[in-house]
Amino acid sequence: MTGTIDRKEHWQGVYERKHEDEVSWYQARPETSLRLIANTGLGREAAIIDAGAGASRLVDYLLDSGYADITVLDIADTALGKARERLGERAGQVDWIIADLLAWRPRRPYDIWHDRAVFHFLTQAEERRRYVEVLKSALKPGGHVIIATFAPDGPEKCSGLPVMRHSPESIAAELGAGFKLLETADEHHVTPAGKVQHFNYARLKRVE
Ligand SMILES: C[S@@+](CC[C@H](N)C(=O)[O-])C[C@H]1O[C@@H](n2cnc3c(N)ncnc32)[C@H](O)[C@@H]1O
Numbered sequence: 001m002t003g004t005i006d007r008k009e010h011w012q013g014v015y016e017r018k019h020e021d022e023v024s025w026y027q028a029r030p031e032t033s034l035r036l037i038a039n040t041g042l043g044r045e046a047a048i049i050d051a052g053a054g055a056s057r058l059v060d061y062l063l064d065s066g067y068a069d070i071t072v073l074d075i076a077d078t079a080l081g082k083a084r085e086r087l088g089e090r091a092g093q094v095d096w097i098i099a100d101l102l103a104w105r106p107r108r109p110y111d112i113w114h115d116r117a118v119f120h121f122l123t124q125a126e127e128r129r130r131y132v133e134v135l136k137s138a139l140k141p142g143g144h145v146i147i148a149t150f151a152p153d154g155p156e157k158c159s160g161l162p163v164m165r166h167s168p169e170s171i172a173a174e175l176g177a178g179f180k181l182l183e184t185a186d187e188h189h190v191t192p193a194g195k196v197q198h199f200n201y202a203r204l205k206r207v208e
Contacts, residue, residue, distance in 0.1 A: 004100040008075050011054075014159055015078035020055035020086070024158070024191040025117050030058045032187045033116060033146065036203045037062070039183060040144040044068055046111040049138065051101055052118030055082035063090055071110065073097040102130045106138035113138060113145045117199075119171070120149035120163040128174050136178070136206075143206045145179060147171050148187070151198040168202035178208035 020026060037048065049071040050058055059072050070093070074080050077098045084091040097104075101118070113135055122128045135145065149166040150158065157163060166174075168184035185201040 004075070004103055007100060010159070010161070011074070011076035012078050015055065015076050015082060020082050022192055023054070024193065024195070024197070025054070025189070026192055027057065027189070029061065030056065030116070032185050032199075032201055033058055033114060033148070034061055034065075036146045036183060036185060036201060037112060037114065039203065040112055042111050042144070047071070047109070047140075048112040048114065049073060049110045051113060051115045051135075053083070054079040055086075056116070057083075057086075058114070058116075059083060059094055060087060060090075063087070063093060068093070071095040071097060073099055073101065073104070075100050101134055102127060104134055106134070109140040109143070110138055111140055111143050113143065115146070116148040117150075117158060119147050119174075120158065120166065121161055123162055123164045132175055135175070139206050141206055141208075144182075145175065145204045145206070146201065147204075148199050148201040151186070151200040154198040154200075166200060166202075168200050171200070171202040172204060175204060178206060179204040180207045 044066045045068055047069040051073050053072045053074050059070055062070050072094055080096050122131055150163055152165045152167055154165050172181040181204050183203040187199040189197045189199055
């Protein structure tokens with residue numbers, strides 16, 4: 001998968017064909033993400049972006065917890081449409097962005113960047129370099145990054161696409177010296193079909 005159009009077509013199609021709770025990455029409650037966001041110690045006014053959020057329920061729980069500055073970004077408007085519909089009136093409290101992360105130019109800085117199961121699709125070094133560039137242009141100094149990928153013993157594919165599996169340390173190495181690894185977490189995610197997928201989470205702080 002090389003360009004924005006291929007990527008967009010793939011993901012648009014996935015969310016057209018499947019309900020939000022039929023995709024393998026569906027979580028009724030994203031416990032690990034919520035815990036790591038709380039562990040940043042930042043207040044409810046923190047600006048949070050869920051990058052490649054799909055139709056994730058993370059935004060619902062962040063709103064429930066009183067977070068007031070949430071941005072949800074995805075390449076597929078079919079995914080964001082599902083989340084907006086689910087949230088009803090509360091969708092108006094969220095900033096929705098349809099964009100290819102790798103071509104996106106952030107218009108404002110964020111305190112927390114969250115990505116579950118997006119970075120692992122970047123199998124080319126050039127794509128990962130671009131991701132880190134965009135991440136840096138979106139994150140405040142001292143801001144936190146939470147990235148979750150399939151672990152080295154996790155599946156080799158996600159949504160039919162090849163992935164690059166990571167340890168928290170390899171995620172930190174990809175981000176480079178400007179980030180300090182503060183916390184790691186393991187998740188054994190059970191898909192709607194009952195398969196177990198091993199995820200690694202890394203929480204890092206921007207130090208440069
Ligand atoms: C495996 S899903 C994970 C969704 C969500 N983070 C979760 O944990 O439920 C990957 C998501 O990343 C989005 N995505 C993939 N590549 C992207 C890109 N280059 N820019 C923006 N979103 C992207 C897809 O549309 C999809 O919603």
